[in-house]
Amino acid sequence: MKRILVVDDEPSIVTLLQYNLEQAGYAVDTAATGADALTKITANAYFCVLLDLMLPELDGMEVTKRARQAGNDTPIIIVTAKGEEFDRVFGLEIGADDYVTKPFSPREILARIKAVTRRSERVTPTEQQLVRKITIGDLSVDEDRLRVTRSGESIVLTPKEFELLDYLIHRQGRVLDRETLLNGVWGFDYAGDTRMVDMHISHLREKIEADPKHPRYLKTVRGFGYQFGD
Structure with a gap:
């Protein structure tokens, strides 16, 4: 239980x-x-x-x-x-x-x-399962071990930050508005507001970007939302 x-x-x-x-x-x-x-x-x-x-x-x-x-x-x-x-x-x-x-x-x-x-x-992987690892540039996300590294250095994320990053990476190149992210990561029955998305994006950017003011990965598309990569 x-x-x-x-x-x-x-x-x-x-x-x-x-x-x-x-x-x-x-x-x-x-x-x-x-x-x-x-x-x-x-x-x-x-x-x-x-x-x-x-x-x-x-x-x-x-x-x-x-x-x-x-x-x-x-x-x-x-x-x-x-x-x-x-x-x-x-x-x-x-x-x-x-x-x-x-x-x-x-x-x-x-x-x-x-x-x-x-x-x-998430189901804990057995030795027979393949490790699902996504690498984009110098950023690497290990979905089974719930680990993120940049240039080989470990990045400590909260559970929700990891889920948000994973959601964005699987939609690389797409511009996602705040409502889509709120629903996709927090759930359709989540009773929050879109400012929660902005705060998580900001903090995630501080952790994964070498230069958060000029992000390589987490980009803001003004008037629309956010985009991971190009």
Whole structure:
């Protein structure tokens, strides 16, 4: 059974999420502080983490940052109260995969989990399977091992960044608008907005381009969207 960690210091929120997640077939662990959350994320292989922003001891941003620095790539969805100050760009930069604001519906939470965990649904390759590796210029994407390198140097991507890059590479040369990318990578039931695409593109460009201001791979086609390569 897939296990999800719910991190929130409001018992009513925890109860709501735990009930609905268990009804959807997930096993649920909970934590009420950032320190406890970080300990559990480190010790367990979670399918996804729902992480409140404002927590005792360590806030959600710091928990995310430390988990990513430790090499943990579990999908993390930041949960914020409407009106709380939350820098979405910084959140993505330190490794959060998505965010949702309170109040939220259980249906929305389940849709977000489904969207950010698509990468986890990949089948682990056996020794008999061929490694699917795509190389374009000095950029190489290993789809089975979920690794990206540029000129032989490893690039650390979040799960959603990897999925976005993989989606773009398979449509090399096509100009894709934001709605197409939002639907293709986040899912048709994703309740987000197109600014999420812009933020992920910007951060992905910072990682894979030698000169992000003059991108070789991730190009902006003004008035239309984005294009990978020529």
